[in-house]
Amino acid sequence: MIGFSNSGVERGNKQTGPLAGNKKAHYPKSKDSKPVLNRIESKAFKDLQKREHEPALLHQQESLMEGSKSEAVFESLNLNPQLFINEVLNTVDDMVDGAFEFYEQQALTFLGNAGEDKSVELKKGISYIRNIIQSGLDKRLDMWEKYCLRHCFVVPEGFSLPKLQESAGESTMGQDSQCDGDLDSQLQSLREKLFVVGNEGAELYRELQELETQSVLSKSCVMSLKEASQLFEQNSVNDTVKEMARTASELHVKMEKLKIKRMEEIGRYRTGRIYNPERDESLMDHINGLCNAKLEDLQEFAADLNI
Template sequence: MEDGESENVFGNLNPQLFINEVINCVNDVVDEGFEVFEQEALEVLGNVNEDEVNQLRKGVSCISSIIHEALDKRLDMWETYSLQHCFSVPEGFSLPKTDTSGDTSMDHDALTDAELDNQLDSLREKLSEEGRKSVELQRELHAERKQSMCAELVNESLKQLEQTPVQDMQDMFQEMMKMAAELQVKMESRKNKGLVEMENSRTNRIYCPNNDQTLVHHMNGFSDMDLGSLQEFENF
């Protein structure tokens, strides 16, 4: 197919000119890269004489030639492949004629930017709503898991109770009742003892105001006083 026909098929794009432009751009990039490489090498070397500069440029040029040689082969292969496969148009192929009668209706039905923005906002709101629902579902699932774990613990405890013999349970209950009764007796005894000690201390402060209060122990009453002190209290 002629170049003019190819341009019509590919939207006024000439395949050969396009490929040439790409190859030229690649070569320019490689050349610029080696120029930068040479400048950086000179800055790294610092003060060098003219012979060393020429040797450096010669080495860079040699490397550049090797790179360009390999690159040219690759680009030639790419050009051949592109022309034979990417830009190949079958003989007799022609584009269908465009129907311009519907252009007006298509323009009329096309969505405006404002309508698109409204649709995007609506989609964002829907996504946010779905996100909130997802969070609520996660909370409900977490609560159900906790409830299920509690139910399993209760069931396990009930199973253990069912497996425990009745006599053992009665013995445990009797032991608990016994311990509760003993605890109540001890608490009453301690309470009464505290009341007696408080009454003794108050009586001592009333009837012995001039005595040394350090002789009266708050826990033992007059049991810590010696015989002489007791006689003085009696004479008083």
């Protein structure tokens, strides 16, 4: 198996801010690298811890892996495992620095104005804790780095990238681009059809809204006409009843007047019979009929009956 080596890369204690100690330089970074790995606790990693007691063998393996064909293989794939590992190590160092800086600031704030001596002692204590944690962390990260280079980023012996695969990949990419072009044209056609259908749907919706508005107006007009018709019928019946009542009242008054007038005539007739007994009985009077009545009397009687 062929892998990467980490020869020439030494990890030291890195301290920033007011903490004592030398500042450790960051490893080279890759712009495209994304540190996402977690701590590895597999059986192979534990076996690697045991092999730490064989420095001669490790040095020999690293020398064999150094300058091997694996670098060319990874470069052909535009990959650099060492830059990725360096990115992860730098991220861990930044997190540790930030954590201890925040811890020191909070401790000094909590200490307040207790004096310069206590502040110095506090910083020394934090630096001591930092060195202990950093030492253990560096050892485990060193083992993790070696594990990644020897097990995770390993190229089998004799592995190569055939040109046939590259040409096949290029032809596949060409076919994919052509298919993408066809799909784009079909998608554009579907967009245009969808736009036309959307416009037609919007037009139909507007027509439907207009029809609904007209229907509502028609129903409102019909209701108004029904109400007006009902009011007209009610008013017409009421007017007719009122007119009939008024006419009946007037007729009753005229009949009363005519009755009084006839009573007066009857009285005059009886008085005339008493004082003129030789009057001609053949003539028809008001009591017995109107055949022999005078024209003026008939016109007056008709006027009394006219409504």
